[in-house]
Amino acid sequence: MLAKRLTVSAPGKAILHGEHAVVHGKAALAVALNLRTFLQIRPCNNGKVAIHLPNIGTSLNWEMGQLQTLLTAFSAGLDQSKSPSPEQMDKLREIGSPIVIPAATESLAALAFLYLYLSISAKYGQIPSVEIVVWSELPVGAGLGSSAAYSVCLAAALLTACGAIGCPLKEEKYIARWPEEELDLINQWAFRGEQVIHGKPSGVDNSVATWGGVLRFQSGKITLLKRVPTLRILLTNTKVSRSTRTLVAGVKDKILKFPAIMNPVLASIDAISNECENVLEAIALSPSQKYYLVLEELVDINQHHLNVIGVGHTSLDRVCQVTANHGLHSKLTGAGGGGCAITLLRPDTDPLIVEAARQDLSACGFECWETSIGASGICLHSPTSLKPEVLQIFSKV
Known part of the structure; x- marks a missing residue:
């Protein structure tokens, strides 16, 4: 379980070549953009789960008991191999009631968080009372993969918090990445978060945010290029x-x-x-x-x-x-x-x-x-590896 605060980041994405042609079966090259989304998760003992999104001026929190009720009702049906069902989304909207505009950025961000929190808790053991702060260098709604970077950061942080994946950051390191099989698990869960936000995402954006570098996408097949420059x-x-x-x-x-x-x-x-x-x-x-x-x-x-x-x-x-x-x-x-x-x-x-x-x-x-x-994908940070502006944001919330 989460014993200390953790900080992760994931990149945005751009399309280098292949826009629109990819819809018609041609190849596209998607690249990791070194404008990043940063997430810090902290253990707390107030019996609440809270998320702060300073980019969009939103802070939300839920009582653990409120989430426990929903967790019990859905524990059999929340899994990374299954898409969010309409029934699950209706239940999530009920407890996400502080957000009143269903299609608003704030609402979708809250629903993606709740879905991932409950899904991962259901499968791997409930995540304790935590506080999460997410801040991004990426503009929202500009086609640069901001929602995917958010979903990948959430998936990585929550999976680490409940012990489903390890914490590869050692004291002597500034930045660390998970092994390939754990990155794959992060990517699977992040795709479910993207489904909550977008309905039918291609999977390209969350794959770029997870793996980084350059990805080739063609006819639904995603291939990571092995040797690429920045x-x-x-x-x-x-x-x-x-x-x-x-x-x-x-x-x-x-x-x-x-x-x-x-x-x-x-x-x-x-x-x-x-x-x-x-x-x-x-x-x-x-x-x-x-x-x-x-x-x-x-x-x-x-x-x-x-x-x-x-x-x-x-x-x-x-x-x-x-x-x-x-x-x-x-x-x-x-x-x-x-x-x-x-x-x-x-x-x-x-x-x-x-x-x-x-x-x-x-x-x-x-x-x-x-x-x-061609930037790196999702990674863990020590405090000394973070930019001063990121540290400042986290210290304010």
Whole structure:
């Protein structure tokens, strides 16, 4: 059982190549984004289970007796091999009654937490009175896997708290990761949390948050690339909202209307994903400048393709124009129609150029971060490994 506070973190995700084409059986490359969600779980003796979400201004708590009643009623049916049932979700909504807007971020976050807490308690032994604080560097609703990072952090923390998985962090270490079989268990439970939030997730986001690095996704099969480099990028949030469902439907309509035109475009996007995979493996073995030039060309070609299939946006065009003025190469990431873009940075890119591009993007009203892709997945942290701003957040709550 949990004897001391533990801190875990998981990365967000971006799509490097293969957006929309993946819906039609083509390959996509999903990458771990080194903007992370941090969770701290602490034992307490007040007879309550509490969760604090300062990013969205929410704090909730439940009496252990209240949860025990629900745990008894559902103990036979809560398992990582089963999807959440409508009956289970109705029961959870009853005790999640402080949240009154069913589709709100706060409500979904609370329901995912309750489902994972009760499911894991039912299978491995009830988790004692705890307090959880979750804080994220990821913007919510920007298509960067914030909910998956949250679910993976919850699963890892709760499984560790009840002893279902070990605690690999030793005193002499700053950061540690679980062995492969325990990561797989974390991922399975996190997927159930994602189902609570999204209904029918692909499993890509939680897999990226669990394993990190780069994952290839095609026709429902997820493969972790073994040798990948860490690449510097600028990540830009245009803050333009969009409907993924509408964009996906629009691409499908174009394919039906112009199959002879659109199918070759999708095949070309697939080829870009495959070529990029080969180049990433080559960079991991020998980081030659020539490979980064190829990556930049692939980014440019794919961005043109994404405009052709109808998922571009003037805000994304603006990101590409602004960064091109500084000799940089950008493309949308995710659904398109607004949302976010990534800009590749070569290892030798002048920091002054990066800062100038950031300032110009900010002047457009965009939000911009310099970060990296290919980051590590879910891990445990010692306090000395945490950024000062993370420690400050945890100390305030």
